[in-house]
Amino acid sequence: QVQLVESGGGLVQAGGSLRLSCVASVNTFSLNTMGWYRQAPGRQRELVARIRSDNSMTYAESVKGRFTLSRDNAKNTVLLEMNSLKHEDTAVYYCFAQWWIGGSTYWGQGTQVTVSS
Numbered sequence: 001q002v003q004l005v006e007s008g009g010g011l012v013q014a015g016g017s018l019r020l021s022c023v024a025s026v027n028t029f030s031l032n033t034m035g036w037y038r039q040a041p042g043r044q045r046e047l048v049a050r051i052r053s054d055n056s057m058t059y060a061e062s063v064k065g066r067f068t069l070s071r072d073n074a075k076n077t078v079l080l081e082m083n084s085l086k087h088e089d090t091a092v093y094y095c096f097a098q099w100w101i102g103g104s105t106y107w108g109q110g111t112q113v114t115v116s117s
Helices: none
Strands: 004-007 010-013 018-024 033-039 046-052 057-059 067-072 077-082 091-098 105-107 111-116
Touching (some): 004 091, 018 033, 018 091
Parallel strands (some): 010 111
Antiparallel strands (some): 033 091, 091 105, 091 111
16 A cells, blocks of 8 residues: 655646655555646546656646656655746646556645635
8 A cells, every 4th residue: 555645736826846755655666657637627537648667757738848757765755836827727636656567556635736816
């Protein structure tokens, strides 16, 4: 079992920045994949960014150049720095983790990000 606790969401004006934090209950060094999904009202949950144990990263096209994902294994934390936020970034953001690729996915409770236009 992995418990994930997110923080850092909120309300921000378009063009602003937010930083989301996700703290895991296990040593993140042992997790293969961590990252963030988001879900806007009426839309499917979509991958925002993920990092694997080899430090390879994947970003959604819509956030490339604006969002930066990082992983701090010493603090069992994954951070998502979000800059130049747009109204369309408004969603509930979920941290996730997997022990191995294709394995069970663990989810955080979600944190709301609202970007006013």
